[in-house]
Amino acid sequence: MINTITNYEKTKISMANIFLQYDQKAMIKKFSLEHDPDWLSLTFVNRIYRINRQTGSVQWSNDAFETVYEADYNEAMTIYDVLCYSKDGCHLANEFVNINRLSTIRTGNLSQNSGFFQSTADFFHGKPLELHNACIALSGKELDKGDVAFEMKLFSFLPIIIRFWEADDEFPTSLQILADRNILDYMHYETLMFALTHLFQRLKEEM
Template sequence: MIRKFSLEHDRQSLFIRFAGRRYRIERSTGIVNWLNEALQTEEKADYNEVMTIYDVLCYSKENCRLANEWVNVASLFAVQGGSLEKGSSFFQEAGKYFDGNTKELAHACAALRGRKLDKGDAAYELDLFPFLPLILRFWESDEDFPASLQILTDKNVLDYMHYETLMFAITHIFERLKGNMR
């Protein structure tokens, strides 16, 4: 894991960045905490954070590599039903939350160290991990169309984590963005 992902480490801990935060994994117990930089304290990681970090570190294929080809997360070839089934409200609900708050969403993406992109009312490339980016594209609603939210991932994202874990990670990103918007 250390070599594969170029992890910072010492005898007691492994360190990894996830969604703009630095995490510490205690080697003897497996406990995962994140550094609250504002308070200079450690906070216990929540379920979505822990499961995403563990899945990437333990499940990812040996020679996982980015394809450098963006695909809509809803179109991943392995997706059959589940959270992104046609008519699902997973992205619709987040889109409704962000609607009317484009400036706040842009600020929240920047707070996660996102890199601004051109296409969309708010569009950013965000790092799930330093080695695994995603793109968030948001368009405000207008008189003809509801708000629209797209998440694009690298075509090989499922070489790094299970589909279900990708949904944990996206849920975590949405929660972080909402928290930064408040």
């Protein structure tokens, strides 16, 4: 049997090789990464990841790497993008903006009315307690304004806010995402879709 490699896997392999061309010492300093001669480590949506400093491969674990899993496409591509392509001197504005404001300056699928957000909101429908508990399990900080509202950490250095409203007689379920105004200094607009897809998947797993 011939094992075929998907285009996603090819892209991950290509990005691993690109990662190795970047200054790892600069990454460590920029994001205060834990490191040793073999690995760089960081937290992404409340889970520890490590990047092999010789191969560029990305792994994650929930038990101090007694059990190891290979990062999927969304996970790996987000981590590579932040470590390799974030702007020099990137910093938080400490001002949250609705993510659909970003779609007015970039083409893509992050507008608030996109199927991407509505399908996720529909999944959360009828499960506010489960969503609330999932946010807590991922170390979220509870906020006001919304049936469920939390500030989450995409990375330890990059917060994001999720607000969910249940449907009522006048309005359907609604999901609102707010990001730091400077988030595109940390990752490309397209990569934000990967990061949010992973965040929603982690919440669904916890639910």
